[in-house]
Each structure stands twice: as structure tokens, then as C-alpha cells.
Amino acid sequence: MTDFLFGHYIYWAIIALLMIGLYGMIFKNNLVKKLVGMTIFQVSIIMFYVASAVKGSATVPVMDPVTGVADAAKYISPLQHCLMLTAIVVGVATSGVAFSLAILIHRHYKTLDEKILMEHMKSS
């Protein structure tokens, strides 16, 4: 039981972050706060990938003359990090689009409060 709780503490932290992000996206009324939640949500997934690449008694995936290449298990897997570089870029692009939409909304309605915006949406 303690192993289940403390042995995977990083995953618990990631789950907590995921939930904080989702909470922000769903329950916050301000659009910018929603975007903060969205970023936390995306970052938690990036951390999930990076955490899955962690390996004890292994080194960075750069060829080390001392370690050699005979035993590949002595290096951590570089793939997750590469994937997450792409995911970070995707996240930045998403934030960019989202912020420009938020600016557009603010220009039209002079507010970023979702409740007020929803009333505007209902009235034709």
C-alpha cells in the first residue's frame, strides 16, 4: 500500500496537476484563467511522458566513452523527450491561437467573463 502511494509519487503529482488544469478549464469564468488551466493540463501530460522515461542507474542518451554502447540499457530512452519537444511546440501554437481569440473576443465584447459572453451568445 505504501509502495502504491509513495512509489509512484510523481504520477500522483501529475494526476493532481491534470485535475487542477481540468478544474480551471471547466469551472473558471474568466477566459484567461481557462487558458491558464489549459496550459497546466498540457504541461502535466508533458511531465507524464518525461517521467515515464526516467530510469535509475542510467545516464543521458548521449554516447559516453566510459559507458560504451554495448549495453543500451545504461542510457535512458530519448524518445519521450523528443516527442515532448513536439508537444511543447504544439502547446505553444495552441496558446497563441487561444490568446488571439481571447483578444478578438475582448475587442468585440469588452469582457472576458464567460457568463456575460454566454448571454451575448444567446441573444441574437
Next chain:
Amino acid sequence: MPLNSPALVPLLLLAAAIVIPVLAIRKTTVAYPAMMVASFGAVVVSSYNVFRVWRNGPLAYHFGGWFPPVGIEYVLDPLSAFVALVVNVIAFFVLWHSGGIQEREIPGKSVPYHALTLLFLCGANGIIATGDLFNLYVFLEIFSLAAYGLIGIGEKKAAVASFRYLIMGVVGGSFYLLGIGFLYIVTGSLNMADVRNILPHVQGNPAVVAGLSLIVIGMGIKMAVFPLHGWLPDAYTHAPSTSSALIAPIGTKIAAYVLIRILFFVFGVESVSRSLPITDVIAWLSAIGILYGSVMAMAQDEMKRMLAYSSVAQIGYIGLGIGLANPLGYIGAVLHILNHAFMKGALFLVAANLRRNTGRSDISGLDASLRKKLPWSMAAFTVAALSMIGLPPTAGFFSKWYLALGAIDRGNWVFLAVILVSSLLNAVYFFRILERAYLLPPTRQKTGEDPHAEAGKGRGSLVGEEENTLMIPVVVVSFSLLLIGLWNATIVREIIQRILPLGM
């Protein structure tokens, strides 16, 4: 060309999306023909791909000469080649139509808009062709980001609708990413074919089950399956007409295609249904969505909004076909991807023509003067509406026929009843429009005030004052529904049945 043709379509569209804004710096009129050339090129190459796949079997292209499972692989099998052709053909006609409507709806923004449409299509083609799970995520995000832009460029409310779509879409995309993370941790591979070979060895692993559930939920959001459809009606209603006509036929179908690909070709029906009743859940939610979408569509007065709710229902048909998880349901789902793309494309284009000519598309504003003003558009609308209802020999009948056969095969009479009842509901909300457009006598001041109506009468021609750019694509798309209907047996036998999923 022959060896790299799977990768050619996405790369062609991506290159065009980058080149067009540069070309258009001096002269903005270059953008539209350049976009049409790129789109036509995509149609040509993807028809050639379908032909080659039909002759020689699946094609594969390995980026940078790295062979799978290490490298990224693009695969065209009969399913992906077929869906790619459908997407490119419908996009070609919608983009052709956009030439007549763009300057009016989004004045001064047409150059970035053209580039964005090509980026959207590049994402769609990439998703279809790729054989790599993570590459699929990247293209999914390209596709979605372009879609947010295409929607947000519209009228005042469009930005809010697009923002809500973005929040939902990011959750969907991230769930997919998390799901393939789980799969990768267990299988150590991202290549779809490789993952498929490894999965039987890790049967029942809870991480695989969790990954599958996350992927299905993520794709369910992008596909707008019933309880996750909240973003769709607003987004389709407030987007510019071209965007609605582009995203409604293509956007949700792509997510449906990904769902088919992952459920049936990566996991396989048996291993999916052994661990969790995922296909049953999809089928039941879709069945509820069919009824809900049809009932909500009946309650709408704005035509684009009605079509948006009708899309929720039609997505339900595809979801139902996927959820039935038997060969007939699968054929029905894939055939309905084709049919719905053409039907919704035609209907949204007619709504665009209405907005272009009368300034709005409220159903209560329709009357029989339209029959004279827009004879071809209304004829096209009629054919597409009959196909939505599912009258033979239009295409819509046959996909519903396969779905009904699939439901009978499964022994589930509730689904059969849902399909029949929803056809009746479709009839109600489409005949409401047809009745107004053909039978309701026009009120006097409307015909008197409208100078266009007078001009049309003066010429005495049947074509009215419809512009060719606006009329021809609508007519071609909608009347091809009859052709698809008549040749559906050939399509099913030669293309769809050539690749049935594992374990069916």
C-alpha cells in the same frame, strides 16, 4: 512520384499553404487560383492513389528512409486512400464555391483564409495517411488549430464559439496524447502496425485499457459524439459559410476515421470488446445522439444551426456503425462517411447561397420566391435533403440500409427502431423547408422590393441570377449523391470490403 505518392498530398498542401501568402504579397488575386490548383492537385494525386491501391494493394512510404517501427511511416490501404479521396474531392468543390462568397463574408481576409484552408486540408490528409500514432497527434493539432482559425474568422459571435471549441478540442487532443502515452509505455512502439502485433502479448494490461478509453474519449470530443457535442452547434452556426461547409463534412469525419483506425485496425474488435464494453457504449451513446440531434434540429429556425444539430445526428449514424462492430455496421459507417460528407457539403453550400442572396438563412424567411430566384440551389437542396431522409436511390438510403442490416445482424432491435424513427424525424425537419421553398406563396412586399427578383424575371431564364461559381459546385456535389447511390454496390465491393477490420 509512384513511390512517394502517399506523402505527396499532405506535403503538397503544406507547401501551398506556405507559398500562397508569399505569392499574394504583391497581388492578392493570385491566392484563389493558386489554392484551387493545390486543391485540384490533391484530388488528382489521391484519385491516382486510390487507383494504385485498388490495383496493387496497400502503399507505404518511409520518411527519410527509416523503416518502421523506428521511422515514421505513411500507409495507404483501401480505407485511408478512399477517405482521403472523399475529403479532397469535397474540399475541392467547397473551395471552388468559396470564390464567389469570400469577399462578401470576410472582406480583406481572403489570403490568410485560403492559406488556412490548405493547412486544414494538410492536417486532414496527414491524419488519414499516417501510420504512426504520435504523428497522428501532430497532424490532429495542425488540423484543429486551422479549424479554430477558420471558425473564429467569422461573424462577431464566431470568436466565442471558436474559443469554446478550442477548449474542448484541446482536452480531446490531450486525452488522445495521454492515451498513446499509456500505449507507448506498455508496448514501446508508436507504429500502428507494430503496436497491433505487440498488443496480443499484453492482453488485459490495465494501462492498455486506460489508454484505449482515453483515446476513445478524446476522439469522441473531436467527433462530437452525443454527450461531447457541446461545441458543435455554435461553431457551425457562426463560422463563415465556407468554413461550415468545409468543417462539417470533413472535421468530424476525420475523428470518426481515427476512431475506426484505432479501434479496429490497431486494437482489433475482439481485444476491444474483451476488456471493456467500449463498442457498446459508443453504439448506445450514438443512438441517443441520433434521436437528440434530430429532435433538436426540428426545433431550430436558423438553417445553419438546424444543419449543425442534424450533423450531431448524422455523426451518430457513423458512431452506431462503429459501435455495432460487425462487417455490415462497418460498411455502413464508412459508406456514411462518404455520403454524409457529400450531403452536408451540399446542404451547407445551399445555406451559403441563401445567405449570399437574401442576407440570412432563417427558415421562417423562406418562401416560394426562392424557387424562382435560386432554382438550381433549391433543386440541389431537395436532392440532398431526400438523401438525408434516406429515400432510394439517393446515397443516404444505402448507408442506412447497411446500418439497419448490421443492427439486425447484431439482433438489436432498439438500434433498428432508432434508425427508422430518425429517418422520420429527418423527413419532418427537411420537408418543413421544402414545403416553404416550393409551396408557400411569397409575401408581396418581398418580391416587389427585391431588385434581383425583377432582374431574374426580366431575363426570363431558368437559371435566375445565380452565379456559376456559386451554383455549379452545389449542383455537382448534390447530384453526385444520386451517382453514389446508384454505384454504391461497386464502391462497397471494390473498396470498402477490400479491407475489413481484424476479427470481423
